[in-house]
Amino acid sequence: MPALEMHAVAKTYARRGRPPQRALDGLELVVGDGGVHGLLGPNGSGKTTMIRVALGLVRPDSGEVRLLGRPVPSGLPEVIGSVGALVETPLFFPGFTGRRNLRLLAETAGLPRTRVEEVLEVVELRDRAEDRFAGYSLGMKQRLAIAAALLKAPQLLVLDEPGNGLDPGGMRDVRELVRRLGQEGTTVLISSHLLAEIQQVADSVSIMARGRCIASGPVHEVLAGGGAPDVRVRVPDPAAAAAVLTAAGYQVAPAPEGGLLVHAVAAPAEVTRLLAGSGHWLEELTPMTADLESAFLALTAERA
Numbered sequence: 001m002p003a004l005e006m007h008a009v010a011k012t013y014a015r016r017g018r019p020p021q022r023a024l025d026g027l028e029l030v031v032g033d034g035g036v037h038g039l040l041g042p043n044g045s046g047k048t049t050m051i052r053v054a055l056g057l058v059r060p061d062s063g064e065v066r067l068l069g070r071p072v073p074s075g076l077p078e079v080i081g082s083v084g085a086l087v088e089t090p091l092f093f094p095g096f097t098g099r100r101n102l103r104l105l106a107e108t109a110g111l112p113r114t115r116v117e118e119v120l121e122v123v124e125l126r127d128r129a130e131d132r133f134a135g136y137s138l139g140m141k142q143r144l145a146i147a148a149a150l151l152k153a154p155q156l157l158v159l160d161e162p163g164n165g166l167d168p169g170g171m172r173d174v175r176e177l178v179r180r181l182g183q184e185g186t187t188v189l190i191s192s193h194l195l196a197e198i199q200q201v202a203d204s205v206s207i208m209a210r211g212r213c214i215a216s217g218p219v220h221e222v223l224a225g226g227g228a229p230d231v232r233v234r235v236p237d238p239a240a241a242a243a244v245l246t247a248a249g250y251q252v253a254p255a256p257e258g259g260l261l262v263h264a265v266a267a268p269a270e271v272t273r274l275l276a277g278s279g280h281w282l283e284e285l286t287p288m289t290a291d292l293e294s295a296f297l298a299l300t301a302e303r304a
């Protein structure tokens, strides 16, 4: 059962004195169970709206939403206890310690104090748990917020742009935490407009642009555009080598940096074998994995 499913979801915000703003435009999106799923898109692409719709905080104009298998909003009461979310900066009491803030939240939710100690441990704030919240760095505040979302031991953790405003050290801490949670069995949905952030933590990714999902799948597949990667080869006689590869059915072009670019190579060893078999000894064979940035820019530009 997927953690989250959205079908044909549309949402347009009415704005006083200005034309309505379409935020979701027939969104189709599935977040599988387990691992870290990244939601990537430029500012204004609809990520926050999508998350708010998923959690029943915003009612869509049309479409179908299922969270942990239950329809939203009607089935929400059955599953919301298994979903932890960090959508807006939660309100902590600045004068209270981190521990006391969490204890208050745990009490309200009917959870034992031992759970507070567990989540403090998970976000590595135990050493600083007796410091006042007001004295925490942004990164520590963010980790405390994640700890609060983890109190009820959620099956699904939703984090909307958790890296926003953090310095590189803070971002690294959040990244490591997210990766660890994913490995330990929590399904994490994390949004970001930063490619590197998603690339470094997510197992799968959905790319959003203008209220739609324009690509989705395992990170390495979305990066490669869904197909096998190109490889660059260098040989002493490129023209003759190109002829050998073309005869074997490969598409070959001169590489801009020199050498040959062989398109969509599922098994690079096959290229090595073919060329060696015809007396062309490879000087270099490099898989050209597209980085997320170019894949992302190409995708969002295409559909814009």
Ligand SMILES: Nc1ncnc2c1ncn2[C@@H]1O[C@H](COP(=O)(O)OP(=O)(O)OP(=O)(O)O)[C@@H](O)[C@H]1O
Binding pocket: 013, 014, 015, 021, 022, 023, 041, 042, 043, 044, 045, 046, 047, 048, 049, 050, 193
């Ligand atoms: N409450 C609202 N009223 C009017 N327009 C809104 C509202 N919330 C969002 N929008 C608009 O809907 C579009 C999608 O916004 P949304 O916040 O969902 O995108 P996002 O991808 O999360 O962007 P960001 O990274 O900037 O938060 C934007 O054009 C935004 O200005």
